[in-house]
Amino acid sequence: MRRILVANRGEIARRVFRTARAMGLQTVAVYSEPDADAPFVHDADVAVALRGSTSAETYLDVVQILDAARRSGADAIHPGYGFLSENPGFAEAVTAAGLTWIGPTPESIRAMALKVEAKRIAADAGLPLVPGAELAEDIADADAQQIAEAVGFPLMVKASAGGGGKGMRIVSDPADFAEAIESARREALSSFGDPTVFLERYLPRSRHVEVQVFGDRHGSVVHLGERECSIQRRHQKIVEESPSPGIDRDLAAHMRAAAVALAERMGYVGAGTVEFIVWTEGGEQRFAFLEMNTRLQVEHPVTELVTGLDLVEWQIRIARGEELPREQSEINVAGHAIEVRLYAEDPAHGYLPSVGTLQAFEFPDDVRVDSGVESGSVIGTHYDPMLAKVITHAPDRATCAAILARSLRRARVHGLVTNRDSLVAVLESPRFHSGDTTTAFLEQEPDVLTPRLPEEILDRHLAAIALSGQGPDDGVPRGWRNVPAVPEITVLERLGGEVVAAAAWFTRDGLELNVLDSEADLYAEPGRAAGVFVQDGHLLLREGLASTCQVSTYDDLVCVDDGLWSTQWRIRPRFGTEDVGSAAGGAITPMPGTIISVEVSVGDRVAPGQTLVVLEAMKMEHRVVADIAGVVGDVFVEPGQAVDAHAVVVSVRPAEEQE
Numbered sequence: 001m002r003r004i005l006v007a008n009r010g011e012i013a014r015r016v017f018r019t020a021r022a023m024g025l026q027t028v029a030v031y032s033e034p035d036a037d038a039p040f041v042h043d044a045d046v047a048v049a050l051r052g053s054t055s056a057e058t059y060l061d062v063v064q065i066l067d068a069a070r071r072s073g074a075d076a077i078h079p080g081y082g083f084l085s086e087n088p089g090f091a092e093a094v095t096a097a098g099l100t101w102i103g104p105t106p107e108s109i110r111a112m113a114l115k116v117e118a119k120r121i122a123a124d125a126g127l128p129l130v131p132g133a134e135l136a137e138d139i140a141d142a143d144a145q146q147i148a149e150a151v152g153f154p155l156m157v158k159a160s161a162g163g164g165g166k167g168m169r170i171v172s173d174p175a176d177f178a179e180a181i182e183s184a185r186r187e188a189l190s191s192f193g194d195p196t197v198f199l200e201r202y203l204p205r206s207r208h209v210e211v212q213v214f215g216d217r218h219g220s221v222v223h224l225g226e227r228e229c230s231i232q233r234r235h236q237k238i239v240e241e242s243p244s245p246g247i248d249r250d251l252a253a254h255m256r257a258a259a260v261a262l263a264e265r266m267g268y269v270g271a272g273t274v275e276f277i278v279w280t281e282g283g284e285q286r287f288a289f290l291e292m293n294t295r296l297q298v299e300h301p302v303t304e305l306v307t308g309l310d311l312v313e314w315q316i317r318i319a320r321g322e323e324l325p326r327e328q329s330e331i332n333v334a335g336h337a338i339e340v341r342l343y344a345e346d347p348a349h350g351y352l353p354s355v356g357t358l359q360a361f362e363f364p365d366d367v368r369v370d371s372g373v374e375s376g377s378v379i380g381t382h383y384d385p386m387l388a389k390v391i392t393h394a395p396d397r398a399t400c401a402a403i404l405a406r407s408l409r410r411a412r413v414h415g416l417v418t419n420r421d422s423l424v425a426v427l428e429s430p431r432f433h434s435g436d437t438t439t440a441f442l443e444q445e446p447d448v449l450t451p452r453l454p455e456e457i458l459d460r461h462l463a464a465i466a467l468s469g470q471g472p473d474d475g476v477p478r479g480w481r482n483v484p485a486v487p488e489i490t491v492l493e494r495l496g497g498e499v500v501a502a503a504a505w506f507t508r509d510g511l512e513l514n515v516l517d518s519e520a521d522l523y524a525e526p527g528r529a530a531g532v533f534v535q536d537g538h539l540l541l542r543e544g545l546a547s548t549c550q551v552s553t554y555d556d557l558v559c560v561d562d563g564l565w566s567t568q569w570r571i572r573p574r575f576g577t578e579d580v581g582s583a584a585g586g587a588i589t590p591m592p593g594t595i596i597s598v599e600v601s602v603g604d605r606v607a608p609g610q611t612l613v614v615l616e617a618m619k620m621e622h623r624v625v626a627d628i629a630g631v632v633g634d635v636f637v638e639p640g641q642a643v644d645a646h647a648v649v650v651s652v653r654p655a656e657e658q659e
Contacts, residue, residue, distance in 0.1 A: 003028060
């Protein structure tokens with residue numbers, strides 16, 4: 001093995017490149033048209049362009065990838081995770097082309113790739129299962145509804161061929177079942193090329209715990225401990241840790257043994273993850289098999305940090321025919337590791353993805369950052385909105401969480417709305433510290449999705465913006481007056497947050513700042529006096545404590561970092577601009593994407609919250625809904641049509657106006 005092609009993108013490709021280089025191997029990247037300037041392309045020794053923009057046209061195109069391997073002189077292919085990593089046909093094609101496949105055998109992938117078949121094999125191996133049922137692709141709606149009622153509500157509709165939250169729907173009301181099936185099948189087909197779905201009983205107060213296993217071609221299988229990944233949004237993990245903080249140690253030992261037994265029964269080769277669900281019944285913890293992922297997992301870094309092992313190196317060595325680098329007795333777990341997934345999305349507004357330019361992307365050196373982006377990267381709509389995985393390791397869980405939270409606070413991430421503040425709120429919440437991290441965590445702690453910006457932080461950052469906008473002029477701040485002057489009022493809109501107005505006076509004593517509650521108060525009373533004042537160019541807090549704020553400006557975007565909080569603001573123009581071309585009562589797209597379906601017609605009566613169109617962007621479906629009760633006046637889009645952000649798709653006239 002001399003040159004490895006990574007059939008993937010972003011942080012996944014960069015992660016494999018890092019280990020390959022450390023082992024003296026050359027690397028090859030493949031990239032789609034939107035990824036032409038992505039960091040992973042420049043990291044590789046050789047890069048090959050793929051024709052097309054979508055995943056189906058590029059990273060899922062076996063013919064193009066094999067041709068890229070031939071042209072680049074690669075002799076091995078690593079699939080990463082996602083895309084073709086669990087496609088047995090791709091593994092067979094790689095081997096048939098005379099290349100080394102860095103992954104499990106096609107037989108193992110095929111056995112576990114379809115979750116319905118995987119459950120049969122696990123049951124034969126003696127593993128307990130969650131109650132569920134299979135659904136034939138051509139099953140009649142009435143028959144599917146009858147099977148669902150037999151499984152029992154609430155239930156989950158799950159894609160048989162994939163993971164990562166794609167093609168999954170929770171259904172609590174039987175009336176929503178038919179729509180959930182249709183939507184899940186559509187998303188599964190788009191993401192994995194297979195619309196097959198199945199049903200599974202939904203256990204809302206459970207834990208998602210998985211065991212990392214490795215097997216070699218010489219018959220040996222080991223486990224590398226367990227990870228807990230229960231805190232999830234849209235069925236996709238956002239916080240992962242090892243070891244699990246909330247399961248009985250005897251139960252954990254049984255789960256590890258069950259995972260190894262399943263891998264041994266299959267003759268498993270390479271990296272795999274056996275996933276379990278853990279819940280409490282009658283005061284006793286129980287576990288059941290969910291699925292097996294025949295690939296490296298996104299959350300593998302936490303296992304690397306607690307074991308001190310490089311899992312990609314293990315994959316490469318096993319692919320070369322070597323024995324497992326260590327026996328079970330030589331694998332030790334030390335300390336605690338936590339990983340969070342940083343997304344370009346707004347948790348406070350339904351996890352709406354954020355697109356645009358990442359103006360700054362800098363983290364402290366005390367954490368590991370696995371990322372596919374850097375300062376200046378453009379985040380589009382073609383792929384998942386994850387920016388990075390941020391991981392840390394410490395002797396104990398409390399210290400680990402504290403270090404990670406502080407590093408997230410100190411990071412400079414400018415230009416996009418992210419879930420950074422929400423992740424910090426999770427890590428600092430009492431429920432998280434107690435280890436009560438079930439899949440219902442975000443339901444039980446909704447405040448972590450919209451962490452409140454403390455008033456004193458708001459005052460400090462507004463003062464910093466006001467001061468930074470008055471650069472020194474011959475040693476005298478602009479706007480300074482020997483007598484109190486007319487306030488300079490600036491209206492700012494926080495990205496993903498509130499609109500505020502700051503009234504600043506420059507006096508002989510320095511800057512005085514009042515904060516107005518809203519834009520409507522511009523010409524009312526001066527407002528609340530900020531608990532911050534400025535003297536000699538420094539922000540001073542109560543009792544003379546000093547605070548340093550770093551202010552960065554990018555056109556109309558102003559970002560403030562103080563080491564504890566980061567805020568991003570857009571400055572409103574002094575004179576409003578007319579929004580020409582907007583339609584009254586019109587529903588607009590939140591981001592660029594492709595229209596998947598149109599759910600209404602001209603003349604239809606609609607209620608607030610009713611779905612008008614379904615948009616696909618960043619590999620997820622987003623519903624554009626009516627915000628008023630009324631009658632559909634016009635429909636401006638059709639299925640398959642590409643649309644820009646803020647495009648009017650349907651106009652709705654108020655019902656009383658129609659009458």
